[in-house]
Amino acid sequence: MNTQTTTDATEEKPRIPWPFHQRWRISGCLIAESPLFIGSGNTSHRDHLKNDDELVEIADCLRGANDWPALPATSLKGVLRAWLGREEEEQIKRLFGEDSKENNSGRGGEVEFLDAHLTLPRNSDTPLPHWDQDKQTWVEIINSIDRERGVAAENHLAHRETVAAGSGFELEITGQFSQPQNDIPLLLAALEGFNDPENPVLLGADTISGKGRMHWELAVVERLDATSVLEWLEDPNRGMAQQAFQPLPTEELATLKESATVYTGMEEKVWNFPLTLHFNGPFLVNNPSTDEEMDVPQDQKPAHARPRTNEMGQVILPAKSLRGVLRSQGEKILRTLLDMEDEQWINSELQQFVERRIACRPEIPTRACNPLKGKEEAGEKLCLACQLFGAPGWRSPMAITDFTLKPGDYERQTQEMLAVDRFTGGGKDKAKYNAQAIIDPVLEGRVKLDKRRAPGWGLGLLALLLRDLKEGELRFGWGAAGKGYGHCTAEIDKWDDHALRQDAQAAWGELIKLIKEHIDTLKENLPHTEDEQATKPEASGHE
Incomplete structure (x- = not known):
């Protein structure tokens, strides 16, 4: 019996073939x-x-x-x-x-x-x-x-x-x-x-x-x-x-x-806004001449300022230019919603609060939001402007394409200019320059907002920015600050969409509620003089 058991134990088991995967x-x-x-x-x-x-x-x-x-x-x-x-x-x-997690090695x-x-x-x-x-x-x-x-x-x-x-x-x-x-x-x-x-x-x-x-x-x-x-x-x-x-x-x-x-056929992840910009007058985003281009005879030199083009030779309004203007306008709107008295804006504590929670100064490192190390911190660590427009460590949920020139016959105009000597008030020596602009161009592009990553109030602020754009409140490109360039109005395909308007109105209400919470926090922490407290009007109950 022991012999039989030994024989059975030493018999080879049938081999299981290794599965072949294509x-x-x-x-x-x-x-x-x-x-x-x-x-x-x-x-x-x-x-x-x-x-x-x-x-x-x-x-x-x-x-x-x-x-x-x-x-x-x-x-x-x-x-x-x-x-x-x-x-x-x-x-x-x-x-x-x-990735590996607490109860999962990944x-x-x-x-x-x-x-x-x-x-x-x-x-x-x-x-x-x-x-x-x-x-x-x-x-x-x-x-x-x-x-x-x-x-x-x-x-x-x-x-x-x-x-x-x-x-x-x-x-x-x-x-x-x-x-x-x-x-x-x-x-x-x-x-x-x-x-x-x-x-x-x-x-x-x-x-x-x-x-x-x-x-x-x-x-x-x-x-x-x-x-x-x-x-x-x-x-x-x-x-x-x-x-x-x-x-x-x-x-x-x-x-x-x-x-x-x-x-x-996945669920829609973004709000998509196709836009058409109608410029009224000259438009130019500068594409500076290189040293090689300027090192030629005078009659062959290009204009000092000329329209920027993409790799296909199309005149464009770069997405970064549009984003910068929208962000600047958005920051103004957010600060305005605080509705503070003029003399309060000189209060250093107020300025720090506004930059920390409402709209920072990203171009000044000491007054900008700190870089994020995790997306879960965005709502707590970033100001409202950075939550929508982006910050180091946080990619903006708002995507913008380059706006390209719509096919058509557009006039190009070169304007000769001379810098002014600030001391004499006359023309500055050897400071003559020129700019080539496109007259009354029409450009097309898109603005998109990621539903998954945008703050709940984000659509509300974007809708207000698009309204300002539609009504001609924003200017773009070279010469927009003081030369009369870059004025436009916008045509927005989805502007009359009823469902979108309802979503935007709800988001705007959420932003107003959030701003009020910040105002309450601000008023609790800012010092007030006795005269200010005595003259402070009672709340009327109107929004």
Whole structure:
């Protein structure tokens, strides 16, 4: 009996075959439709780009093969995961992975992303500022606006190396999927999100200003199944296993694409406002001439100030310019809602309270909101203006595109000017300059507000800003502060939408309630003299 037991124990158990999972590969091309910047953290210089005879520091973009720009796999994975949203869905977590938490060690995702390298360089003749053909980048120059004077702020100039629109990157996604018939359609839908006209997937920095817009072209979906692997193993002249992938049959690919459309009908995540700006008179956002352009005979020199254009040669009102004007006006509205007496504004405690809770001074580091370290702090740590318009560590929920010139025949006018000598009151010697402006242009673009990230009162303040824009209260571009340039009115497609108006009115009521709470807190903490207390009128009960 013992012998029989020993024999049974030593018998080999039947082997369980290791399950074979098909491997998939999705390939295609991402083509930049707007400027793109993904920083590497390094800086460089260009010999011809100086400021007061000193070479300026340029923030470098991330590079790959041939020293050309590249799109990092982590960025691609992150933006697609964010666009899909739906935090609690198990499929999203299985594909993209999830972070470790208190009771969860986290896990990696089934989908694998590779860096996307530049394979379609830009060869257009359209001039770009400080273009480098070898590096396939140009240099974007950025400045801030002084809140009080309405002109460019001093010592706020920045330069960064930017990928031009029209540049193409080869994208490849691979993986072994537990449920390929569900997972491949989801990934195809996410990639098609780059082409979404209302809420596209965006890459890189300044996406809230229309940067990083891409167009996706699917090339092929391939599969490596057991049959393909066996054929590859039996081939005496086999190469790398990557060459054994086989394209899907046309009918099967069509079925997967059809299934992908299910995921494109997601709930609307943004309020979208298409705008048309009608300018009355000259309009100009300056595109300064370079030293090389000015180092030519007098009759060949361009205007000192001329219209800014994008990579396609279209005249634009940059998103940053529009954002700056909207933010400045929004800050004025927020401060005005406090309804304080004139003499109270000189109180230092009041100024500190306003900058801490209502509207800070982002152009002055000591009076700006502190950078955030976590999104959960936004409502507590940021002033109201920064919650809506953005701050270090907090991306604005308001996205704005560049406004481009609507096709048409527009007059261009060059105005000759002479600076005035402040001492003599006459013309300043050697201070003659000129500006080329477009007369009565019409520009089109969009303003969008993310419903998921915007504060509850955000739509209310945005609606008031759009009303000011519609009524011609705002000016844009060069010469807007004192030369009569940049006056416009706006045409807003959704302005009469009843549901939108109700949402905006409710949001405005929420903002008024919040401002009143701040006023009560402020009055409790500000000191008052006995004379002020005696003459202070009782509340009338009217709002």
